[in-house]
Amino acid sequence: MSETAPPIVRFAGVRKSYDGKTLVVKDLDLDIARGEFLTLLGPSGSGKTTTLMMLAGFETPTAGRIELSGRDITGLPPYQRGIGVVFQNYALFPHMTVGENVAYPLRVRGLGAAQIADSVVAALATVKLEGLADRRPAQLSGGQQQRVALARALVFEPELILLDEPLGALDKQLRERMQIELKALHDRLGVTMVYVTHDQSEALTMSDRVAVFADGRIQQLATPFDIYERPANAFVAGFIGESNRFDGRVVNRTGDRLVVEIPGGHTVLAAADGLAAHASRVVLSVRPERVSLDPAACDNRLKLPLESVVYLGDSSRLVLALPGGGDFMVKTGHSPIPAGLVRGQEIAVGWNGQDCRAFEAAG
Amino acid sequence: MPPNSAALLAGGVDAGLARQVRRAERRRLFGMLALMAPSVVFVALLFAVPIALFLFRSIDNSEIRTYLPRTVEAMAAWDGQETPPAPAFGALAGDLRALGDSSAVSLLGRRLNYAMPGYRALILRTARNLPDPATTDIRAAMIAAAPQWGEAAPWAILKQQSGSLTSFYLLAALDLERGVDGAIHRVADDRALFVGLYGRTLLVSLGTTLICLVLGFPVAAVMAQAKPATASWLLMLVLIPFWTSLLVRTTAWVILLQNQGPVNKLLQWLGLIEQPLALIFNRTGVFIAMVHVLLPYMILPLYSVMKGISPTHLRAAASLGARPLRAFRTIYLPLTAPGIAAGATLVFVLSVGFYVTPALVGGPGDQMIGYFIAYLTNSAVNWGLASALGALLLLLVVLLYAALGRLVGFERLRVR
Structure with a gap:
């Protein structure tokens, strides 16, 4: 995929409102590159599914236009769009066999019986x-039904496939296996996939790019790495993975390095990456796995009272209490937890300033 | 781990476990039966038993044996040629004398009259002019009292009808009768009534079912796709007819549909028609009133099936390239088939039994089998024939249901 190639899908100023008062999707501009795996990620009600439904043609934008391969499809009915859709609950036709389900899109296109049979077998x-x-x-398991739905969406060789939380109904193990298969399928077929999910690990595993939706807007559109490591704002930082968040006041700023005073009177170092120059009240975010129980080598050091210890198998988690209220998590990776910890005991923790991101506080 | 569970884990079967499961199952079964017992007793006493008893009347033939016991016995040896031997005449005179002036004579006369017109008059006349028991030639005396006794026919009919069970009513319900010679043949065309009546009943029921389907399907589809609040309003509107008595509604149609009624007035005022349409006391009126009564029975099963059809099925069809009409034909219609089958069966079975509505809004040529059953039960008091007509109707419905069941599958005919 090249940056200069024309996008397969373009949303231009698309808005959607159901009641004429609130916008479910607010002024969406989004280019989807040919051949990419794009995930629309967000909590329910964030507008991600509405966006997908508008692309599929089941919802009409209140304003703006949608283009598919340079053609305006805003008012085009779904049956003329030629986009494959995999639905959340599979939407297989219960009165047809698996073969008839997969043959359906070919049959409505009036293909010959022999060709249909070959394509169905291949799909x-x-x-x-x-x-x-x-x-x-x-008669099929959930995973098998999901595969049939996928085959049915693939069989007529659409250039774009939309997937609406397709793995939501599967159990965790199967879901993880299907994620890998789906990604492999995408790479093999070279088809463009737009995937809607509220599961951030799913988004990170499979996507070329992730669009994080909240409140009817795309909060950040970036690669999984950037979404996780360089979240654009406090919402993205909080929604993707876990993060410790606390309020602070900027005391000093030199280039990208901030000195921030946090409740309890401590000052800590943080990265100002993308923060507005005038910002004074900030929200700090640091990932639990970036916090060390061996603070000697760290820029920022704190001593916080222990609330509880949670054993997770592949890691452990210490929950500490922040001075201003709220929890502060530490994820220990594979390093062992010191024995004999008791509730209320002060634990020394530390992290590096570059792992602590500052966002402008809302309001 | 107790040794027991170790054995179970190893695949061993604990004999005590099977017994415990059986006991628990039995307890559950008894509990269920106890809860259902009152309704089962109620239905049995007030529904199943009366129906069975009434159905039995279609083959029951106790009158002749009860009223003429000696005659039946005396004719047992008769070969059916000429007239029976003299003792039969004596027995008949004796039996009739024993009945005296009681209403039994007229009941007997009515019963025999079904088999041969004029028999009632013969019995009454004979009973009035019974010969002196002391007479020597009883045969001549009886023939003197009523000359027909000198012919073979009345005796043959009497013998033929004297069994304790009879096929007479069931044959009559099919426009058949047994001649004096005992062979079954069709009754004269001017007396043939019931086969045509069954045909008309089926035709009207089928028409009603089709009209209900055509009118009810879109309503049910809209209801199933409406928002819950709207759907519950629509459901109430559909159910309102249930809250009004059938008689009141039918009478209202009589007023609405008559020549000078509001419907005709409106159509004339709108300039759609010049002359009033004949909307009542004919087939049109029957269809209008019956469809009105039965429409909810079509809509409700359809609605319940359609409500279970996920709208994503139609979306999926559209995304796969199916135009709306094609998606409807290949996806929606097949998925609603169980509702269509259930609704159509319900409406059809109910229409087959209709009689008040056709009686009030139909013409003489629109009466259905139910009307004649009611007439024979209430006015003509020919319960045997009424019951035979009912039994055949029941058989017809069961056969149609079985045929439909074989065709589309019984599980689809269930009303959910």
């Missing part, structure tokens, strides 16, 4: 469901 092979063509959807 079922793509999703590793050979030999199940005569079953009914109800």
Whole structure:
């Protein structure tokens, strides 16, 4: 995918309101590159599903335009868009066999029987469901039904496939396996996929780019790495992964380095990356796994009373109390927790200023 | 770990466990039966038993044996040629004398009259002019009292009808009768009534079902797709007819649909028609009133099935390239088939039994089988024939249901 190639999908100033009072999607501008795997990530009600439904043609934008391969499709009915859609609850036709389900898009296109049969076999092979063509959807497991839905969306070779939380109903292990398969399928077919989810780990695992939605707007559109490591604002930092957040006041600023006073009178160092120059009240965010129990090597050091210890198997978590109220988490990785910790005991923690991001406080 | 569970883990079966499960199952079954017992008793006493008893009347033939016991016995050996031997005449005279002036004579006469017109008059006349018991030639005396006794036919009918069970009513319900010779043949065209009546009943019921389907399907579809608040309003509007008595509604149609009624006035005022339309006391009126009564029975099963169809199915069809009409035909319609089957069965079975509505808004040529059953039960007091007509109707409905069940699957006919 090249930066200069024309996008396959372009949203230009798209807004959507259901009641004429509140906007579910606010002035959305978004280019989707040909062949990419883009995830729309956000909490429910953030506008991500509405965006997908407008692209599929099931919802009409209140304003703005949507282009597919340079063609305005804003008012085009879904059956003329040629976009494959995989639905949350699979939406397989229960009165048809698996084979008939997969053949459906080819049959409505009036293809010949022999060609349909070949394509169905090929599509079922793509999703590793050979030999199940005569079953009914109800006789399949959730994972298999999901694969049928995928095969049905692939079989007519659309250039764009939309997936609306397709793995939401599967259990954790199956979900993780399907994520890998889906990504492999995307790489193999080279088709553009737009994926909606509220599961941030799903978004990070599969995507080329992630668009984080909140409040009807894209908060950040970036690669998974940047979304996690360089969140654009406090919402993204809080929504993706875990983070410790506390309020602070900027005391000094030199270039990208901030000195911030936090409740309790301590001052800490933080990175000002992207922070407005005039900002004075800030929210600091530091990831629990970047906090060390061995503060000697760190820029920032604090002593906080212990609330509880949570054992997670592959790691452990210490919950500490912040002076201004609220929790401060420490994730220990594989290093062992010191034995004999008691509640209320002061724990020395530390982290480096470059791992602590400052965002302008709201309001 | 107790040794027991170790054995279970290893795949061993604990005999005591099976017994415990059986006991628990039994307790549950008894509990269920106890809870259902009152309604089962109620239904059995007030529904199943009366229906069974009434159905039995279609083959019951106790009158002749009860009223003419000696005659039946005396005719047992008769070969059916000429007239029976003299003792039969004596027995008949004796039986009729024993009945005296009681209403039994007229009941007997009515029963025999079904089999042969004029028999009632014959019995009454004979009973009035019974010969002296002391007479020597009882045969001649009986023929003197009523000359027909000199012919074979009345005796043959009497013998033929003297069994304790009879096929007479069931045959009559099919416009068939047994001749004096015992062979089954069609009744004369001017007396043939019921086969045509069954045909008309089925035709009107089928028409009503189709109209209900055409009118009810869109309503149910709109209801199923409406927001919950709107849907509950629509549901109430659909159910309002249930809150009004059938008789009141039907009478209201009589007023609305008559020549000078509001419907015709409105159509004339709108300039759509010149002359008033004949909307009542004919087939049109029957359809209008019956569809009105039965429409909810079509809408409700359809609605309940449609409500279970996820709208994403239609979205999926559209995303796969199906135009709305094609998506409707290939996805929505097949998915609603169970509702169509259930609603159509319900409406059809109910219409087959209609009689008040056709009686009030139909013409003489629009009466259905139910009307005649009611007439035979209440006015003509021919319960045997009424019951035979009912039994055949029941059989017809069961056969149609079975045929439909075989065609579309019984699980689809259930009303959910």
